Amino acid sequence: MPLHAKISTGSITGPTGVPALLVLEDGRTFRGESFGAEGETFGEAVFSTGMTGYQETLTDPSYHKQVVVMTAPHVGNTGMNDEDPESRRIWVAGYVVRDPARVPSSWRSKRSLDDELRVQGVVGISGIDTRALTRHLRERGAMRVGISTVESDPDALLQKVLAAPAMSGAELADEVTTGEPYVVPAVGERRHTVAVLDLGIKGMTPYLMAQRGIEVHVLPATATLDDVLAVGADSRGPDGLFYSNGPGDPAATKDQVELLGQALGRGIPYFGICFGNQLFGRALGFGTYKLKYGHRGINQPVMDRTTGKVEVTAHNHGFAVDAPLEGETQTPYGTASVSHVNLNDNCVEGLELRGPDGRLKGFSVQYHPEAAAGPHDAGYLFDRFLALMGGEL
Incomplete structure (x- = not known):
């Protein structure tokens, strides 16, 4: 009835x-x-x-x-x-x-x-x-x-x-991305140049990077490896690659996963958030699945396993990465592990990738560290990206 x-x-x-x-x-x-x-x-x-x-x-x-x-x-x-x-x-x-x-x-x-x-x-x-x-x-x-x-x-x-169409199976990044590439200049001295794939980016993200001396080149979701490499001063490409948040089902997204695999294969340091975390997981060989009702709001508790600290974080996602919470997984690009966990439901909230020498090659989080309009517990992740590009990790 x-x-x-x-x-x-x-x-x-x-x-x-x-x-x-x-x-x-x-x-x-x-x-x-x-x-x-x-x-x-x-x-x-x-x-x-x-x-x-x-x-x-x-x-x-x-x-x-x-x-x-x-x-x-x-x-x-x-x-x-x-x-x-x-x-x-x-x-x-x-x-x-x-x-x-x-x-x-x-x-x-x-x-x-x-x-x-x-x-x-x-x-x-x-x-x-x-x-x-x-x-x-x-x-x-x-x-x-x-x-x-x-x-x-x-x-x-x-x-x-x-x-009406369901969200499962929907590929939506092309509907929200920028029509043309654009550059957000670094504030003060330029320390690094980063290629950003706009999958549905929020304005605060390139702003926070620019505040840290990063010259941000925002590319459409349809960008190719050649487009990414053109951001750099030479054939090595940019100092880093960033994938933004965005809508849709990560399982329906193919081209951006392939691009990320190519970039990881070339050793370009990577940082991804939200949708960028899910695509990172798929590039590493993990699956993704739809959550029952998702995480949306500015009050989700997440533990950063690399520091043991608990952050109050901003979320907006209905899908998650299906990766083992314990141990390490060997991938074509290095060793992957879960770095962040949601304390409400043990959902995977972050991944990291390390090379044979144990050095960090890329990382991602499921939440929004730019966190407009708050909280700001996770702002350190942009500094971690700086350290990654600087070879400090």
Whole structure:
């Protein structure tokens, strides 16, 4: 029996007075009011546990094709500004909040969250029980969802949801990457030159590298080995290669994995985050799998096994690397091991690769060390990348 037959939460009246309907692919239904643009949207329903930083969440390309449910009940109170976006646009497919701020209150605010969602055509819903929705997703897992202000029949919207594409098998990096290469100059003296593959990069990442004296050459996701090698001053290529975060299923991504294998074979030092961690795992011969409901938010505890320290970290991923937590694995490029572990569920949170001499050749983490809008426990990883390129590790 469809769950929507007995489920009705939230109010259908409010500032806009426009009813909105949310239907999950298992039939669970919520009724609320329109928030943002009116219309209809579909994607994968996921929840984010961050209490702050909603502007950074909205503009994170890793959320492409996802409908984000905010677990924080009150969202939008600081409005939207022109300094905090992490990319050129809002990427979420839809937005779900319980209690949107009626009036933003911040000296930095330029416009309201509701207005920005409308301008960018992002369909959302408010006034629903987001706690009940989050608990449902935790129990049943992330799934497809639809939000509509034009369809009031749950059965009709459910049929559209079931016809929408799933996240498994989706290759999305090409849809969010930069159209043309660009350079972020080093601040002060240039210490290293790095090629960055943009799989859905956040603006804070090249900024933090540049602050450390790295000249950052951001390349499209379609870049080839020749493109990477052209970044360097000679045939050896750049001082390092970096893979960014991004959306999609790592198992569906082939070309970028092949490129990474070629770079590792040439001995180019590597650092990857989030999607870049998953592709590193696949290049090393490990598999990847879809998590039940993923890790999204700014409060995930991770242990760095190389130091024994525990970090509070920012996450946004629905897939993970399937690698043995203990011991070492021999790969064509050296010896691989798990360097970081999530303390909530023992999920692989980082990998490292060492050569026969024991020296570090590459490493990656599953989380976001650039961490806009926080926390900043993992900023040291950019310094570790500097040390790697400098031959200190």
